[in-house]
Amino acid sequence: MLSLDHIEQVYGRRRVLAIDALALEPGSVTALVGPNGAGKSTLLRLLACVEAPTRGTVILNGRPVRDRADRRWARRRVTLVEQRPFLFRGSVRRNLSYALSLHQVPRAQAAARVARALDRLGITALLDRPARALSEGEVQKVAIARALVLEPEIILLDEPASAADQTSAAALYRVLDEERARGAALCFASHQLEDAYRWSDRLLALTDGRTSPVTPENLFRVVIPPGGGTRVVRAGPLALTLHTDRTGPAIVALSPDDIVVSAEPLHSSARNTFPGRVRRISDDGRGGVTLVVDVGADLTVRITHAALAELGLTIGSTAVLSIKSMAVRVF
């Protein structure tokens, strides 16, 4: 098990990450989501023991990773595939064999492991291709194969499917799921919330280097005017009524499960009513439906299949979103 204990990472004078606790259990998949600059890649590099944290401790299998020797020990059990992976000069085979040679895997075994890793990702044909002549998507798959061939205890991936189309992304996540089944702990960062929900056991949202208590849909940076109780703030193009004791800069979140969708404006207690158009409808991977509704800004809403059918919503339909001011979360 890989865990973090009160980690802080500071670059120059900027604190880019502050996480009190996080644990990656064997046989689990954790998805990291959050906007650009939220600290996802930094977190993955710390977990991969490529960087040492400014403060706090990384703990692997109960052993604190403190010095260079510890990090070296940890990196033989943990591996990271970066968002723009680097392949060394030479063939794909050579790249995978090189990784195995670092782990002192005998040549006789290495060939079979290389063949199997490429086969699992459906890229056997790339075996003898020069790595520098591959497309972005192929590079990503080869880098993942190079990580899998090591059979690590913990696999960290930064946007593993960013260069893949939907079909190959699903194939890729299925391979990662097999790794989970063999007992590996996986953690991946993704911009695709649907992938994150579908392929992880647990979703961790990062905002400004901190884990945020809500999922990263419908987050807005706002400035709350002085006063108390119910106030109106500008959330991008939306005028949002909320109820809080806080003032000054804050982040507000509209949980997709707290938003009511209707065909007509409702006469209700909700202080926020936004008419808009449905832009996207997709399965949320958890038995429900995710709608993206353009109300000036894109808001994500989760409803049931039954509600979708009853409202008769399709892409382009008008819909009205209602949110109680008490349901607007401020943090």
Next chain:
Amino acid sequence: MDFFTDGLRRGAQLILSGDPEVFGITWLSLRVALLSTIVACLVGVPLGFAVGTTRFWGRRAALTTLNTLLAFPTVVVGLVVWGLFARRGLFGGLGLLYTWVVIVVAEVVLAVPIAAALTAAAVQGVDPRVRRTALTLGAGTWRTHWAVAKEARFALLSGVVVAFGRVLAEVGAAMIVGGNIRFQTRTLTTAVALATSQGDFALAMALGLILLALALTVNVLLQLVQGRGGAGEGGGGGGA
């Protein structure tokens, strides 16, 4: 112009006739240049690697110092080394002044900053993902350095060639510490200077041609190596 072409012709004749003094001078120059390049690289490359890849207090100052030393006047180096190896100097007891060994010492002092500064620049130019990738695949410190060095190999090789070129063509320090003694410490460059001042233009031209030929050979060899590496499947980052 006739004077010039005549010098060239007679110089070529001198080389082709296998003049033992010309060949003696060439051999000494080559020996001094090769030995001092090797020693300078053994010191300068690891030094440049350390400065280029590790973060430490004063790193920027170290880089500035190295870059400044690139332009260090050769006669000043000659003067300092002469002072150290002169009879009353720190190493005077060794009795090495006016031997080819002390020329090597002076050339090493000149070439170390070149090897170090160009190595630092070469490894700083390597994609930072190379190091991270080697680390995430489980490489230790040395294998990681090796992966970085392999990615920077052409730039590193260029640094070696520049250092070799510098010591081969250097005249001031070699003249001061070697004394330009016939059959002992006379190198191609000091011999050219002397022959020219004595009016022996043919000898000067012959030695100049040899210097050019040596420089050309080294550069052609470098290009051959680069060409082979560039087109080839030269192998993974750390080498299995």
